[in-house]
Amino acid sequence: MAFKETYNISxxxxxxxxxxxxxxxNVTKITIADKHEKEIISFPVTIGIVGLILAPIFAAVGALAAVIAECKIIVERKDAESKENNEETEQEDNPVI
Known part of the structure; x- marks a missing residue:
């Protein structure tokens, strides 16, 4: 289960x-919206993401920053509790012998 956070930012x-x-x-998705919460850009964030993949995203965000005075960042994060439950389940499924 994921939860969302919203940041108002210049x-x-x-x-x-x-x-x-x-x-x-622990971020799974980032959405940038205008101050009225209309989505401008949205992109997934994965654990194995490398600099070459991030470069175009950073370029797009930089261009937006030059045009937009105020915006909102909506962040989806992995739920820490469900992650802990998954780890416990994995340990139970794979007992140490």
């Missing part, structure tokens, strides 16, 4: 915040 801090969110590790 365009000048947009790219910095996106990079921070990607580095958090």
């Amino acid at each position: 365009g000048e801090n947009l790219l910095k915040k996106i990079k921070e969110l990607i580095n958090d590790g």
